[in-house]
Amino acid sequence: MLANRMQLITEASTSAMRNKAKQLKEEGIPVINFAAGELDIDTSNEIKLAAKEAIDQGYNKYTDTLGIHQLRTLIAERISKETEVTYLKEEVGVTVGAKQALFNTAMVLFEEGDEVIIPSPYWVTFPIQVKLSGATPVFLDTEKFDYQINIEELKKLISSKTKAIIINSPNNPTGIVYSNETLENIAKLAIEHNFWIIFDECYNKLIHMPHEYNNIVKLVKEVKERTILINSFSKACALTGWRVGYVCGPQPVIKAVQKLQGHMTSNVCSISQYAVLASFDGSHIGFIEKVKKTLKNRLDIALQIINTMENVSYIEPQGAFYLFLNMQKILGKYYNNILISDISVLTRLLLEEAQIAVVSGDGFGSPIGIRLSYAIATEDVRNGLYNLKRFLEKVS
Numbered sequence: 209m210l211a212n213r214m215q216l217i218t219e220a221s222t223s224a225m226r227n228k229a230k231q232l233k234e235e236g237i238p239v240i241n242f243a244a245g246e247l248d249i250d251t252s253n254e255i256k257l258a259a260k261e262a263i264d265q266g267y268n269k270y271t272d273t274l275g276i277h278q279l280r281t282l283i284a285e286r287i288s289k290e291t292e293v294t295y296l297k298e299e300v301g302v303t304v305g306a307k308q309a310l311f312n313t314a315m316v317l318f319e320e321g322d323e324v325i326i327p328s329p330y331w332v333t334f335p336i337q338v339k340l341s342g343a344t345p346v347f348l349d350t351e352k353f354d355y356q357i358n359i360e361e362l363k364k365l366i367s368s369k370t371k372a373i374i375i376n377s378p379n380n381p382t383g384i385v386y387s388n389e390t391l392e393n394i395a396k397l398a399i400e401h402n403f404w405i406i407f408d409e410c411y412n413k414l415i416h417m418p419h420e421y422n423n424i425v426k427l428v429k430e431v432k433e434r435t436i437l438i439n440s441f442s443k444a445c446a447l448t449g450w451r452v453g454y455v456c457g458p459q460p461v462i463k464a465v466q467k468l469q470g471h472m473t474s475n476v477c478s479i480s481q482y483a484v485l486a487s488f489d490g491s492h493i494g495f496i497e498k499v500k501k502t503l504k505n506r507l508d509i510a511l512q513i514i515n516t517m518e519n520v521s522y523i524e525p526q527g528a529f530y531l532f533l534n535m536q537k538i539l540g541k542y543y544n545n546i547l548i549s550d551i552s553v554l555t556r557l558l559l560e561e562a563q564i565a566v567v568s569g570d571g572f573g574s575p576i577g578i579r580l581s582y583a584i585a586t587e588d589v590r591n592g593l594y595n596l597k598r599f600l601e602k603v604s
């Protein structure tokens with residue numbers, strides 16, 4: 209009955225666990241939810257005031273498909289500053305979150321016969337969108353290399369069919385930030401083999417000290433013409449529900465995005481667009497700094513507890529707000545006579561027995577890991593991880 213294309217789509221494991229945890233909570237079970245992909249912190253007053261002002265001003269009509277001029281201009285100026293390369297507002301399109309920015313990019317650039325390289329573990333939506341475009345995802349395993357991209361391994365995957373690579377730094381689910389050297393090498397390969405770089409930097413404002421973040425265009429200016437930058441106000445402004453993201457790249461690509469989006473959603477909600485203008489105000493930096501401080505404190509607490517657990521390993525995240533725990537040594541063992549045969553059994557047991565909701569790594573292409581978000585109340589981080597520790601103590 210349904211179109212064949214629906215077979216390409218699996219329910220996002222992240223949303224599935226989020227919904228399950230919500231349902232249990234509503235039933236009165238005190239589940240601690242590490243599964244959410246958003247900050248628990250409220251957005252800033254500046255953004256709220258700007259939204260109210262936009263409503264009072266009556267900004268209720270369609271805007272240009274790719275967004276209001278002020279916003280596109282401010283985004284272009286910000287990217288120009290961050291990359292030290294000039295970007296014009298015509299090279300920017302405002303989209304319904306980074307998700308639509310990525311979807312539009314896949315639809316206008318990829319087609320059947322193309323291969324798109326995706327480092328694994330990856331954000332669940334990347335391969336689905338690639339498949340929907342007709343192209344084939346090709347996965348680059350990073351597990352053996354502490355989640356960094358190994359250039360020799362990458363070279364092995366490049367072929368005449370390679371259309372693009374999707375780079376996500378800081379990475380969801382690992383929190384890894386790619387080194388300058390890695391990004392420079394990827395840029396060189398993209399130029400040599402003529403493929404696109406889709407650079408998803410949704411978490412670039414959330415970097416933990418003393419780590420540093422870099423944008424691939426800033427490092428290698430020549431890749432501007434083959435790079436699509438993807439970003440969003442969702443994570444850094446605690447605005448996931450307002451749905452504002454953007455895509456930035458060469459004008460022919462942005463014009464194609466405009467055509468496509470014109471037949472899909474048209475513009476992003478006008479009020480949301482006017483509201484995020486406030487995030488360009490200098491005073492907003494204080495908000496982000498406060499968020500970063502809170503997240504770093506929670507991460508430190510989380511790592512202190514995890515370091516006391518046996519058989520659990522991790523690579524320390526450098527950004528975003530996720531911890532990806534390697535649970536390989538737990539798989540194949542027993543909890544109260546129940547065999548933990550795979551990672552989904554483990555996540556189910558954690559929900560039912562330890563009352564913590566985590567996301568199973570199989571959705572991220574890593575069936576030995578679990579993802580925990582520490583963007584939840586500090587007490588929940590502490591209590592939830594003690595629940596995990598007590599659970600693991602009963603595994604043998």
Ligand SMILES: Cc1ncc(COP(=O)(O)O)c(C=O)c1O
Pocket residue numbers: 245304305306307308331376380408410439440441442443448452453
């Ligand atoms: C790597 C990555 N890209 C894009 C998105 C989508 O973000 P948005 O809410 O802006 O659509 C997410 C959301 O979790 C993400 O983790």
